[in-house]
Amino acid sequence: MSKVVVVTGTASGLGKATVERFAAEGWNVVATVRKEADLKVHESLANVRTLLHDVDDEQAAAPFAEQALAQFGQVDALVNNAGSYQMGPVEATTMEQVHRQFQTNVFGLIAITKAFLPLFREQRSGVVINVSSLSAEQGYPYNAVYSASKAAVATLSEGLSVEMEEFGVRVRTVLPGQHATPIFTKIDQAEDVHADYQDGIKRFFGGVSTRGSAPEVTAEIVYQAVLDPRPAPVRFYSGPDSAAIPAAKRILGPQQYWEEFRAAMGGQPSALWRSLIPAPGEYEFDRDV
Template identity: 75%
Template sequence: MSKVIVVTGTASGLGKATVEKFSAEGWDVVATVRKEADLKVHDGNPRVRTLLLDVDDEGAAAGFAEAALAAFGRVDALVNNAGSYQMGPLEASTMEQVHGQFQTNVFGLIAVTKAFLPTFRAQRSGVVVNISSLTAEQGYPYNAAYAASKAAVATLSEALSMELAEFGIVVRAIMPGQHATRIFTKIDAAAEVPEDYQAGIASFFGATPMTGSSPSVTADAVYRAVLDPAPEQVRVYTGPDSEAIPHAKRILGPQEYWREFREAAVGRPSALFRTLVPAPGSEPLQRDV
């Protein structure tokens, strides 16, 4: 019998690539989309059942879990990929935007996870993979609410990895670097930004290319994370800019890394930082350690 995985937020980007990866590897997939217009996005793939789910609606999680279980008769893994991106100075972001960022990226993720835990606990097996972000490790300017929400996802994953280990449930947080997805076309941007911020915004985004690794890079990492039975490693780094972080912190130490990162974030990276942390979308460095 084929194994079954549930993936949220699959209309494009990392979610769509993850559906394609697992179905190609012989898994059956329950894929979610938020809009009815996207229900046909996986048409032609007989291993995929596409269901509507707005993760912001916490009350829908339990019914969705029942429907997902009914689709193929079982669920072996859950990938919480659905998310949103709120950008801009915190001062100019409305509280509604900040609450919305956490509703999608944290509270919705928690509701969906809770809906599947009774099944995983009863069968004494299951994998939960939460898509966090590189920003959980180092908060970029003008991304404060997004970074905070993704840091919450990473820490939540670490706590759950210990809380659920006795039931045979493995929990991981994927930490993608910058990826070439449609997220930059779906930004919930702060409005009425004070003029004082404009120079800093121009400096930061001028130094940060809106490019990155292919979504398939993270989809491959999610696949490996689901198959790895060892519960100890929770944070999984994907993409050259993300994979470099643990290495750079070992070399520089946390305080010096933070100092170097602050300079790099505004377009003043040192030669050492450029060596240790490649730009988004570049080839990963070959290291001996």
């Protein structure tokens, strides 16, 4: 009998590629979208059922889990991919934006995970994949709130993995590096930014490419993370820039890594940093945003 995966946030980008990856391997897929207009996004895939679900609605999580289970009669894996991206200096970011960022990326993710955990615990099997970000490894300037939300996702995954191990449930977090998906064209941007920040913003974003690894790169990592039978590792890195970080931290040590990172974020990456962390323009891409 084919296994079943539930994937959230699948209208485009990483989520859509993940649905396609699992479907190609014969999995049955329950895919979520937020808009009715996107309900037909996977209609060419016979083994995919697309449902409306807003991850921000915590009260809808438990009914959705029941609805998802009813589609194919079982659920073997959950991929929490739905997320949003807030950008700007912390000073200029409204508290409404902060709450919105954490509601989608953290609280909504926790709610839907909690809705599936009883099923996984009772059946003594299951996999939870939480999509985090390269920025979970260190806070990026002008992305600090987003970075904080994704760091929460990563550490939540680590703690939950230990809690669920005795029940045969594996929990992983995937940390994509810079990638070419529409999330970066749908930015919740801080407004009324003081002029004092303009030089820093230009310096930081002047070194950021609008290109990145194709969504299929991360979809493959998600697929492999689901299949991996080991209870650990928990963190899976996707993309050359993300995969380079653990090695760089081992080589440099925490203090020097932080110093090199700060210099790079200030627009002055050292030759050592450039040799360890590939910049977006230094490796090949499959597509542009």
